[in-house]
Structure formats: C-alpha cells, structure tokens
Amino acid sequence: MEPFTLIRPRTLDAAQTRALGAPAERVYKAGGIDLLDLLKEGLARPAELIDLRSLGDEHGQAMRALAASDSGWSVGALNTLAAISASALPQAYAALREAAGSAATPSIRNSATLGGNLLQRPRCWYFRHRDLHCLKKGGERCLADGGENKFHAILGGGPCHIVHPSTLAVALVALDAQVEIIGAEGPRRIPVGELFALPRVSPTAENTLGEGEVIRGVTLPAAAAGQRSVYEVAKEKQSFDWPLAEVAVALSVEGGALRTVRVALGHVAPTPWRAVQVEEALTGQAPSAELFARVAALATQGARSLGDNAYKIPLVQGLVRAALHRACDVPVPA
Amino acid sequence: MAGETTIYTLRLGFDDKLKAVKVEVPKGEPRPWDADSELAVIGRDTPRIDSVPKVTGAAQYTHDVRLPGMLHAAVLRSPHPAAEIEHLDVSPALKQPGVRAAIDLVKVGDKVRFAGADVAAVAAKTRDEARAALASIVVRYRPLPFVVDLDEAIQPGSPKVHEKAVKDRRTEGDEPSEGGKARVEGNVRRNPSLSKGSSNKGLRQAKVRHEATYTTQVHTHSALETHSIVVRWDSPKAMTAWCSTQGIFSVRDELAGVFELKPADVKVFTEYMGGGFGAKFGASAPGSRLGWIAGELARKSKAPVSLLLDRHEEHVCTGNRPGSTQRVTLGATTSGELTAIHVVGHGSAGIGTGAGIGNNAFGIYTRCPNILVESRDVFCNTGPGTAFRAPGHPQGAFAIELAIDELALKLGKDPLELRIGHVEHPVRRAQLELGRERFRWAERRREADAKRSRGARYLTGVGVACSIWGDYGRKNAARVTVSVDRDGVVEVRNGVQDIGGGITTVLAMVAAEVFARPVPSIRVQVGNSELGPSVGSGGSQTTSSVAPAARNAAEAVKAELTELAAKLLGRGSTEGLVWGSDGVSEVGGRKRTIAFAELCKKIEGEAVVATASRPQTYNAGPMRHPSAPVYQIAGAHFIEAEVDTWTGVVRVPEVLAIHDVGRVHNPLTTRSQVNGGIALGISYALMEQRIVDRGSGRMLNPNLESYKIIGAAELPKLDIVFTELHTGANSTGAVGIGEPSTIPTAAAIACAVHHAIGRPVRSLPMTPDRVLAAIQGA
Structure with missing residues (x-):
C-alpha cells in the first residue's frame, strides 16, 4: 500500500473541486471498505483520499438522512x-x-x-x-x-x-x-x-x-397499496461471503391477483438484472406454489454458462421461487 | 535401568470392560494411573493458565517480536509456474530506500517449479521498503510448459515437473513411502500398497459391486499466524531465533544444519504461536527457505531480521493438504458381507510427495478379508503438499465411507449396521453402538426418509464415519524438569511449544496432581529450546510424550521431599506418609502433618530438581494399528446435514463426536481440540478449496475471502463424548486427539448428504454447484 493524504472537506463543493481533474489521483472515500482492499491490492494508487464523511453542509446532512x-x-x-x-x-x-x-x-x-x-x-x-x-x-x-x-x-x-x-x-x-x-x-x-x-x-x-x-x-x-418486498440469497458461507446469487422481489396482491411485480437478480450478471419475463408472467395471476415453480424458470431465459457457473441457473430459479413464496406467504413444501 | 522392571497389576480397559492386567514398568517409574486411580486435578475442566495474556494481547507471538535495529525481509517469488532463470541481478535493490541486504535464492540456469517459488530476498528498515525494493530486482525468466491439474498431470506426455527423484519430508502418521527409491513414470510416483488377502479374488466372489471415483480438493493450512521467523546472530557461531513453529527442535536443527553451527549454539523461542496444522515444522516452510533467508540476510546486514509471510504467500508456498482422485471398488455378498475393498488413489502434493490416502480404507472395516489400497503421488507445478492434521486421512475417509454408504443403499442395508458388522476394534464397535442410541440414528433416518419422499424443500440426512489413528507418543524424546524450591515454588520446565492444544496447562495440572497443590500455584515454562529436549507437535504426540515425563519428574521430586519429611518427623522410612492439600501427613500414629511450605523451607540447597522422560509404551492397548507399530485410536462422528434443494446449500446442524483419548487430562481443552477438529472438517467438507488457474498456473484465491473458511454461523450443535480408555501405556495414560478429531467429519457429512438427497456428491467440497448437480442427477 502506498502512502496517501486524507483530505476532510467540510462542503461537497470543496470535495468536488478537489476531486476534479485527477480522477485516479484523488478519490472519494466514504466507509473505505472496498477502497482499502483496492489500496492493498495495488488496484488503486491515489495520492489523496477525499473523505465524504466529514461533509457538514446541507449535502452532508442529506447524505446522512x-x-x-x-x-x-x-x-x-x-x-x-x-x-x-x-x-x-x-x-x-x-x-x-x-x-x-x-x-x-x-x-x-x-x-x-x-x-x-x-x-x-x-x-x-x-x-x-x-x-x-x-x-x-x-x-x-x-x-x-x-x-x-x-x-x-x-x-x-x-x-x-x-x-x-x-x-x-x-x-x-x-x-x-x-x-x-x-x-x-x-x-x-x-x-x-x-x-x-x-x-x-x-x-x-x-x-x-x-x-x-x-x-x-x-x-x-411511494409504495403501492399492500406492497411487500423480500430479499433472498444463497452463499457458500453464511457470513463474510459474497452471494452466489440473490433475488429481490417487490409486489402487491390486489383482489387475489399479483400486481406491480418487480423481480431483480444479483450476482448473475455484470449489473443488477431485472427478470422482466418473470414479472410479466406473474402479473394478474393468483399466487400459488405451482405458479412460482413455473415462472422461476423464466428468470434465466438467455442464460449461458461459461463452464463452471451453470449451477447459477437452477440456483437463481430456486431463489426466485423462495422469494415469491415468502412475499406472498405461500408455504414452501416441508 | 536396563532390564530392571517392576510389575504392577492395573485395572485397564474402558466402559464396563475393565480387567486386571499385569504391566511391566521400568524400575523407577511410578505406578501408572489406571481405572482405580483417584485423581483430584487430572480429568477436571481446567481453564488455560495462559489465557489472560492471550486474550489481553500481552502474549508475544513471533509477529510481535521487535528487537533493537531489527530489519524486515521480503521475498521475491516466481510469478511463473515453471520457468528457467536466464538472468538475475539483485544489486539494484541495494540502492533502494532503507535496503541493507539483498540475496539471490536461485542461480542462472535453475528452474522454478511453481508460482510462488523463492527467487530473491531483501532486508530493509521497514516492511514496506523491503516489499517495494523487490520491484527493482532484475529477473528474466524463460517460461516452460507446466501442468497444475492432477488429472492432466497423470496423462502421458504432460509437462514433466521434476527431472530427478524427490526427497520426502516426513512426519509421524504419514502414509507409506519408499522415498527416493520409488518408481516414477512421467509425473506419477508409486507408493507402497497396503494389502491383505486378494482383492481380485474378493471381487470375483462378490455378488454386489460398487465402483466409483471420488475426488478431494487441495486444502491450505491457513493458520491465523502466518509463517514467521526472526533471526539474530549473537556471534559468528551462535544465533537466536524466534519462530512460529510446531517443532522448536526441528527449527534449531535446521538452522544449525544450514549455517553449519552446533545445535547447542542455536537458541529457539516460541513463547506463543498462532496455529500450526502440520506445515510449521522446521525453520522453513515446505515451499520457501525462510530459515536460510532470514539467517543469511541477518548475517549480511549484521542486524536481526524478521521475516513474516503475508496471506498470499502463506497460501501458495507453505504447504497444503494434497488433493486426490480415488477409484474405489467394493464387493459384497448379497447378505452384506464385504468381500473386497480396492482403492487406487492418485494424490497431488504439487512439487512435493506424501499424497497417500490408504489407512482409512485399509484399517477400519477389517472384517473384510481382501483389501488392496494402491497409492500414487502425482507431481504438479503447484506449491508442495505437506503434513496437514491427519495426513491422508480425511480424503481417504471421504472416499471409503461414502462408497460404503452407496454400497449399503445397493444392498438395502442400513449403513451403520453394515459398518458395525465389519469393525473388529472393540472400542470402535462400542462407539458405533453408543452413537446409534445417543444420536437416535433409526428415528432420524426415518424422519429424513419421510421428508425426501414428500418432496420437502429442506431435506435432512444422517451419516456416520470412523477415524483411525495411532498412539505416537515417544519414549525419551521429551525431558521434563520439575523443581520445588525452598520458597515452595513448583516449576515445570520443558522446551515444548504449545501449538494451542494446551500442553502448558496440562503440565501444571500434572504437577498439581502429584504435589496436591492448586493449579494456579504451579509455574510452567515452555517454548524455549534451552529448557530441555521435547517433541514436535505432530502425530498427536505432544501430551502423550510430555505429560508422562512431567509426572515421572514430579514423582522423583516428590519422593525426595517425602524422604525429607520422614527425616523431619523422625521416621525410619517414608512408609505411612501421604500427601494432601495440607502437606505431608502420617496415616497412623500421631497423625502429624508437615505443611508444604514448612517442608520446602528445610530443603538443602536451593531446590529439589529432577528431570525425567517416559519409556516406550508398556502395554499395547486394545488393538494394534494395522500399518504402524503402535496402539490404535478409534473415533466416530455421527452427523446430521440439511440440504436446501432449491439452492444446493448444505448446513450441518448437529454433530456427535465420540473419541478414544486414553485418559482425558483436561476435558476443557480436549473438547476444545475436538471442536476445532470438527470445525476444520466442516470447513473442508463444505467450502475450503484452493483454486488454481489452469491458464496462468496462479492460485486465484490466495486470501481469506474467496478461500473460504468456516465461521461462527456454520458451527453446529456439538455433542462430544470421550471413550475414556485406560491403556496403561504410560504413567499418565495420555493419548493424542488433535488429528483423529478431524478425520471422519467430512466423510460423515458426505454420507449425510447422500442420505438426504438420495444421490452421492462424490467431490469435495460439497458446494452448492455440486449439490445442485447431484440433485438434478447430472
């Protein structure tokens, strides 16, 4: 790890003025968790860390609200x-x-x-x-x-x-x-x-x-009437580990049918990934274990294995099922 | 003393199977503790006497050593898995800030054989300066073809890792080897087979066969404290070293050897150490000459040098548990009698040797008349394997135990009953029968079967697996000194290192027992080569080598003090005097007592001192080890596993561990060792795995993030039972536990997962990808 200077600006304006013009040399720091890894691994070699936690202006307050x-x-x-x-x-x-x-x-x-x-x-x-x-x-x-x-x-x-x-x-x-x-x-x-x-x-x-x-x-x-949301994850280790795959679901049930369904998948793509086909297939349907098992397969349409990661396909489908069961209070088979 | 013996009649055995046995003990040895011994301290939970400095941070580890003028070393390591050195110049490093010495560790024309191999080293005023200076060293490598995958390395025509025979590094309990004489073809080196009967004949007789291949991963030791050594030259012919080691005397001997010094002129300290699982014998690591590097840099710079490895180096060059591919063939009669066990194991210890896996397949289900275990080392361009907590056993156990479960399913037999029907060791049999009741085996199996048949998301299964180990306690290896001075201070001194098992506390307990004194009043000095010879902590032999020696020394001191008491009381002999918490008392007559403090005041001179060792094991125990000249130790784990069939995640909610530990000296620290053995076993079963990139030959997860180690969230409910066995094998009855406690864990989890999902996961670790593949029948 290279030596660096820690800058503690009071205003966002001062922080941004400091940062502009030298993106690799002067970097923002908040909790510093990933940044510390990058410094230790030599992936970042900034001369200055600009600490956002010292901001005392209105932006700083908004950032803590x-x-x-x-x-x-x-x-x-x-x-x-x-x-x-x-x-x-x-x-x-x-x-x-x-x-x-x-x-x-x-x-x-x-x-x-x-x-x-x-x-x-x-x-x-x-x-x-x-x-x-x-x-x-x-x-x-x-x-x-x-x-x-x-x-x-x-x-x-x-x-x-x-x-x-x-x-x-x-x-x-x-x-x-x-x-x-x-x-x-x-x-x-x-x-x-x-x-x-x-x-x-x-x-x-x-x-x-x-x-x-x-x-x-x-x-x-603002949440839709009766909105529920849940997060499900699978890890090899239950703490201090990254997800193998993760799913967040937000939905509401109106008159016995699913509405405003949004399903997002994590750790399966280079960005958080919306499972639009699943959302469409669920919308207007009555929640049930059979429905969830069927639509979960749509989550991975177009998925391609690189060789070692094919397991993520059934895994993320399983998580979609699990999330839907919990969001809709439908018991899982026990 | 040669030939002179005393015969004692002892009550030996276990549970309700105690019997009187005549034991011949060398003259001068105390009567060995047996089932009738009434002990006040030994056998009771005793907190570690060094726990306060450990938890407050006062304890000084090698990483904490700071000497005046001390420099810090850093090592340049090969980025290539195989290369020839075409050019090497360390002199630019000498011009870098803070650098005081630079040395090369290979010569032009040498080959490096794994990514991480030593190339050069520097010593500088700070660690950062030393690391930074490495970049200035000029090296030109000629990259050579390499192979890092076990299966690829076996193939004819794959790049040859070694041109010449390779020397073995061996420790107690290692699998058989013929060393440099072993036959080598390509990268495959044959080790001696373990054999009885004719496996071919047994397989021909079999009506039911099971044949499958099982694989296990490479497992790195990952001790919390990385390899570390500090060397200071005290004169051109003498040095002092501080080293994180499990073998103080092997560190001393290695340093004396490489620097041509007398062992007596090398002092080694290991006051505290942060874990060692087999990779910390000697001043060097298995894949890096740390002792030479620190010593030579210290000599050149005329200053003490500290060499501490970082986590990346710790993973790649300090040893590992070899991976394996095991072809298992079992034969049985339709009624479920094993007729043959045949295992062909290929293991990779990287550039090193010792990847055998045979003892579990050969030594446990011995009612099978025909057993053949063939074993091969396969060389790869990866860091050397080395001893790792029960070398060869966890991987061997995984294959044979899961294969037996798969055979049991084919036979329609209960896998526990199949095992009970094939073990001969009386302790092992009793353990399996105890576990059957205590773990509610049949009931849990039925519950699990019901869940599977109704298609539950979370399935459970129960599995069982056995361990085999030997009593490797050594004669005359540890020389323990006990003294009692005029001030009443009882002190125990020995050069042993405390690897974490708690020998320091056990030594205090032994002295407290003999002198009827409170444990906190006993002083113990260990971790220093000047304190008398001792054993390395390998083969689970520390307590059984050192504790009996301590008792023998303490008894000699006690005998002298008893003589003194007899004299003070005006008695002709020591007959009729007993020791208690008050001091030495007369049993009859006037029942006078001399308080311990008063007695000590009358000691002539400074102190009464005795040094003793322990002799060879004098009774054989219930059963011999089938492939080593020692008494056999038995154990079994019963494990429940839970499988999330939607994600493939396996959890282990409950473990019952039953172990033969001879006489349990300190149940608190013995349980702690078993806790650690099980935790390690779960970690091995479910997550730990070295990943080497086939393209670059580099380890991709040389950290504790993607090299995953069990955390608190994965720890099961633990039920630990000790089969207390009175062996009469030595004066305290100590037997080792460190290694056997981790042997059956992964195997039992594999059996439990097999039971849960009805299909085997034949590769470790059983990560969700593999479990999902098994569930889907891939």
Whole structure:
C-alpha cells in the first residue's frame, strides 16, 4: 500500500473541486471498505483520499438522512448498511433492510455505506489478483472466459464476465429506486438501473457516473397499496461471503391477483438484472406454489454458462421461487 | 535401568470392560494411573493458565517480536509456474530506500517449479521498503510448459515437473513411502500398497459391486499466524531465533544444519504461536527457505531480521493438504458381507510427495478379508503438499465411507449396521453402538426418509464415519524438569511449544496432581529450546510424550521431599506418609502433618530438581494399528446435514463426536481440540478449496475471502463424548486427539448428504454447484 493524504472537506463543493481533474489521483472515500482492499491490492494508487464523511453542509446532512419524504423514502448515501438494516423503513421496503443486513459481516456493515456499496468494484478473482492483468484492468482479454469462472456471470456478460457486487442495488432495482447524483453541473436523478453499465459499454468501469460526481442518496417511490418486498440469497458461507446469487422481489396482491411485480437478480450478471419475463408472467395471476415453480424458470431465459457457473441457473430459479413464496406467504413444501 | 522392571497389576480397559492386567514398568517409574486411580486435578475442566495474556494481547507471538535495529525481509517469488532463470541481478535493490541486504535464492540456469517459488530476498528498515525494493530486482525468466491439474498431470506426455527423484519430508502418521527409491513414470510416483488377502479374488466372489471415483480438493493450512521467523546472530557461531513453529527442535536443527553451527549454539523461542496444522515444522516452510533467508540476510546486514509471510504467500508456498482422485471398488455378498475393498488413489502434493490416502480404507472395516489400497503421488507445478492434521486421512475417509454408504443403499442395508458388522476394534464397535442410541440414528433416518419422499424443500440426512489413528507418543524424546524450591515454588520446565492444544496447562495440572497443590500455584515454562529436549507437535504426540515425563519428574521430586519429611518427623522410612492439600501427613500414629511450605523451607540447597522422560509404551492397548507399530485410536462422528434443494446449500446442524483419548487430562481443552477438529472438517467438507488457474498456473484465491473458511454461523450443535480408555501405556495414560478429531467429519457429512438427497456428491467440497448437480442427477 502506498502512502496517501486524507483530505476532510467540510462542503461537497470543496470535495468536488478537489476531486476534479485527477480522477485516479484523488478519490472519494466514504466507509473505505472496498477502497482499502483496492489500496492493498495495488488496484488503486491515489495520492489523496477525499473523505465524504466529514461533509457538514446541507449535502452532508442529506447524505446522512433516512426519512420519509413527500413521494416515498429518502436514504442518504452515507447511511451504513447496519443503519439501513436497523432502520424504520416500512415493511413495503423490507427487501432493502434484509439486503443491507445480509451483506458482509457485522463489522463491515457498521462502516460500509449505501453509496460505497453501489460503487464498489467487482470481486472477480482475475481482476483482484496482483499478478494478473485482465480486460477490466486494461488488458487484452477476460481471463474468466475459458478460465475459472464459477462465480461469474450467466447473463449479460461479454466481453468481461464479472458479476456486480452490490447487494443493495438488487433490492433498489426491485423497489424502483431513483439515484440522486450531484455533479459539477448540479443535481440529476436517474433510475438506479441506469447507474450501472454493461461491460460491452465499458469493460473497465461498472457505472455511469461522470468525473467528480457523487451519489447523494436514493429515493424509494411511494409504495403501492399492500406492497411487500423480500430479499433472498444463497452463499457458500453464511457470513463474510459474497452471494452466489440473490433475488429481490417487490409486489402487491390486489383482489387475489399479483400486481406491480418487480423481480431483480444479483450476482448473475455484470449489473443488477431485472427478470422482466418473470414479472410479466406473474402479473394478474393468483399466487400459488405451482405458479412460482413455473415462472422461476423464466428468470434465466438467455442464460449461458461459461463452464463452471451453470449451477447459477437452477440456483437463481430456486431463489426466485423462495422469494415469491415468502412475499406472498405461500408455504414452501416441508 | 536396563532390564530392571517392576510389575504392577492395573485395572485397564474402558466402559464396563475393565480387567486386571499385569504391566511391566521400568524400575523407577511410578505406578501408572489406571481405572482405580483417584485423581483430584487430572480429568477436571481446567481453564488455560495462559489465557489472560492471550486474550489481553500481552502474549508475544513471533509477529510481535521487535528487537533493537531489527530489519524486515521480503521475498521475491516466481510469478511463473515453471520457468528457467536466464538472468538475475539483485544489486539494484541495494540502492533502494532503507535496503541493507539483498540475496539471490536461485542461480542462472535453475528452474522454478511453481508460482510462488523463492527467487530473491531483501532486508530493509521497514516492511514496506523491503516489499517495494523487490520491484527493482532484475529477473528474466524463460517460461516452460507446466501442468497444475492432477488429472492432466497423470496423462502421458504432460509437462514433466521434476527431472530427478524427490526427497520426502516426513512426519509421524504419514502414509507409506519408499522415498527416493520409488518408481516414477512421467509425473506419477508409486507408493507402497497396503494389502491383505486378494482383492481380485474378493471381487470375483462378490455378488454386489460398487465402483466409483471420488475426488478431494487441495486444502491450505491457513493458520491465523502466518509463517514467521526472526533471526539474530549473537556471534559468528551462535544465533537466536524466534519462530512460529510446531517443532522448536526441528527449527534449531535446521538452522544449525544450514549455517553449519552446533545445535547447542542455536537458541529457539516460541513463547506463543498462532496455529500450526502440520506445515510449521522446521525453520522453513515446505515451499520457501525462510530459515536460510532470514539467517543469511541477518548475517549480511549484521542486524536481526524478521521475516513474516503475508496471506498470499502463506497460501501458495507453505504447504497444503494434497488433493486426490480415488477409484474405489467394493464387493459384497448379497447378505452384506464385504468381500473386497480396492482403492487406487492418485494424490497431488504439487512439487512435493506424501499424497497417500490408504489407512482409512485399509484399517477400519477389517472384517473384510481382501483389501488392496494402491497409492500414487502425482507431481504438479503447484506449491508442495505437506503434513496437514491427519495426513491422508480425511480424503481417504471421504472416499471409503461414502462408497460404503452407496454400497449399503445397493444392498438395502442400513449403513451403520453394515459398518458395525465389519469393525473388529472393540472400542470402535462400542462407539458405533453408543452413537446409534445417543444420536437416535433409526428415528432420524426415518424422519429424513419421510421428508425426501414428500418432496420437502429442506431435506435432512444422517451419516456416520470412523477415524483411525495411532498412539505416537515417544519414549525419551521429551525431558521434563520439575523443581520445588525452598520458597515452595513448583516449576515445570520443558522446551515444548504449545501449538494451542494446551500442553502448558496440562503440565501444571500434572504437577498439581502429584504435589496436591492448586493449579494456579504451579509455574510452567515452555517454548524455549534451552529448557530441555521435547517433541514436535505432530502425530498427536505432544501430551502423550510430555505429560508422562512431567509426572515421572514430579514423582522423583516428590519422593525426595517425602524422604525429607520422614527425616523431619523422625521416621525410619517414608512408609505411612501421604500427601494432601495440607502437606505431608502420617496415616497412623500421631497423625502429624508437615505443611508444604514448612517442608520446602528445610530443603538443602536451593531446590529439589529432577528431570525425567517416559519409556516406550508398556502395554499395547486394545488393538494394534494395522500399518504402524503402535496402539490404535478409534473415533466416530455421527452427523446430521440439511440440504436446501432449491439452492444446493448444505448446513450441518448437529454433530456427535465420540473419541478414544486414553485418559482425558483436561476435558476443557480436549473438547476444545475436538471442536476445532470438527470445525476444520466442516470447513473442508463444505467450502475450503484452493483454486488454481489452469491458464496462468496462479492460485486465484490466495486470501481469506474467496478461500473460504468456516465461521461462527456454520458451527453446529456439538455433542462430544470421550471413550475414556485406560491403556496403561504410560504413567499418565495420555493419548493424542488433535488429528483423529478431524478425520471422519467430512466423510460423515458426505454420507449425510447422500442420505438426504438420495444421490452421492462424490467431490469435495460439497458446494452448492455440486449439490445442485447431484440433485438434478447430472
């Protein structure tokens, strides 16, 4: 790890002024969890870390807020995963609380922030290896393609085959969240899905943020009547491990039929992945175990195995089933 | 003492099977503790006497050693799995900030054979400076063809890993080997077979056969404290080393050997250590010459040098449990009598040897008359395998035990009854029968079958597997000194390292028992080569080698103190004097007592001191080990597994572990060892796995993130039962537990998963990808 200077600006304006012009040299820091890994692995060698946790202006306050607003709920980017997990977010948004409470470990959740979770770099073992130079690092090809790809993408991959590491993003996609971004030209707001970019757009970056831009927070839209949301995950280890696959579902049941269904999959694609076919197949139907078993297969339409990751197909289907059962209170076979 | 013996009649055996046995003990040895011994300290839960410094951080590990003027070393390692060195120049490193010495570790023309092999090293004022300086070293490699996959390495025509015979590194309990004389073809080296009867004949007689291939992964030791050594030269002919080791004396001897010193001029300290599972014998790691590097850099720089490996290095060059591919063929009669066991095992210890897997298949279900276990080492361009907590056993157990379950299913037999019908060891049989009741075997099996037949999402299964180990406690290896001084201080001294099993506390307990003193009053000094010879912690032999020696020394001191008491009481002999918590008392007559403190004040000179060892095992125990000249230790694990059929995730809610541990000296730390053995076994069964990239030959998960190790969330409910066995084998009856406690865990989980889903998962670890494939019948 190289030495660096820690800058603690009081205002977002000062932070952005500092950051502009030297994106590799001066980087933002929030919880510092992924950044510390990148520093230790030599994947980032910044001269300055600009700490967003020192912001004392209105932006800083907004970034720490977690509250109901006129049109739903706002969750500031500096909220820790632990805070989100323990927050008063209503049951309609339970998927976000569950996702936040499931990631990493208790000690990491006490430091890791919403913004950092959305913007962390992928965990691909070729990308993270100190001796290997892959496409994502500016090399010639994706080493996972034809290599060891058990944890890689079955959907949306190519030419790089990472899976997106953010667990919160999966819940936010299911909840149709908007991301509030502050740049040099002022604020802008985009659906959370548009924050992420597939590798065919840019193999070396995972998001669409411009230089100096900062995520201020996310907004969860007002919940539909009777909205339920859940998060389901499978891991090889129950703590301190990354998902093999994860699913967030938001839906409501009106007059015995499913409405406003959103299903998002994680750790199966280079971005959080919406299972639109599943949503369509469920909409208007009465919830039942048979329906869930049938539609789960639609979650992986177009999925392609790289060799070692074919298991993710039945696995994510199983998680879709499990999530639907729980969201609709339909008992699983026991 | 030669030839002079005393005969004691002891009550030996286990459970209700105790009987009087005449045991011949060398003269001067105390009467061995047996079933009739009434002990006040030994056998009772006793917290570690060194727990406070450990939990407060006061304990000094090798990583904590800071000496005046100490430099820090870093090692340049080959990024190539196979290459020839065409050019090497370390001199630019000498110009880097803080650097005081740089050495090459290979010469031009040498070959490196795995990614991570030693190339060069530097010593600098800080660790960061040392690491940074490595980049300035100029090396030109000529990359050579390589092979990192076991199955590929077996193929004729695959790149040859070694041109010449390879030397074995051996420890107690290792599988058989013929060393340099072994026959080698390509990358495949033959090890001696374990054989009895004729497996061919047995298979011809069989009416039911089961044949399948089982594979196990490479498992790295991943001790919390990485390999570390600090070397200081005290004169051109003498040095002191601090080392995280499980063998202080092997560190001393290795350093003396490589630097041409007298062993007596090399001091080694291991006051505390952060874990060792077989890869920490000697000053060096199996794949890196750490002792030479630290010593040579210290010599060149004329300053002490600290060499601490990082986690990446720890994974790639400090050893591992070899992977294996085992072809198992079983034959049986229709009534369920095994007629043959035939195993052909190929194991890869990377560039090293010792990947045999035979003892579980050969030594447990011995009613089978025909057994043949053939074993081969397969060389690969990966870091060397080495001893790892019960070398060969967990992988061997996995294959034979799962194969037996699969055969039982074909036969329509209960797999536990099939096992009970084929074991001969009386303790093992009793353990299996005990587990059947205590684990509610039949009831749980029925419940699990019902869940499977109604198509539940979460299925459960129960499995059982056995362990086999030997009593490797050694004679005359540990020389323990016990002293009692005029101030009443009782001290036990020995050069042994405490690997974490708790020998420090056991030594205090033995002295407390003999002198009837409280445990906290006993001083124990260990972890220092100056304190008298001792054993390495391998083969589960520490307690059984050291505790009896401590008792023998303590008894000698006690005898002298008893003589003194007799003299003070004006008695002609020590007859009629007993030791109690008050001191030494007369049994009859005036029933006078001399308090311990008063007695000690009368010691002539400073202290009464005795040093003793333990002799060879003097009674054989219930059954011999089938392939080693020692008494056999038995154990069994009964395990329930739960499988989420929608995700393939396996969890282990409950484990019953039953082990023969001889006399349990400290139940608290003995259970702790079994807890650790089971945790390691679950970790091996479900998640730990070295992933090597076939394209680059690099380990892809040299960290503790994607190399996954069990955490608290995976720990099951544990029920640990000790079959207390009075062997009369040594003066305290100690027998090892460290290794046997991990042998059957993964195998029993595999059997439980097989029971749960009705199909076998024949590869470890049983990760969701493999479990889902098995469920889908792939």
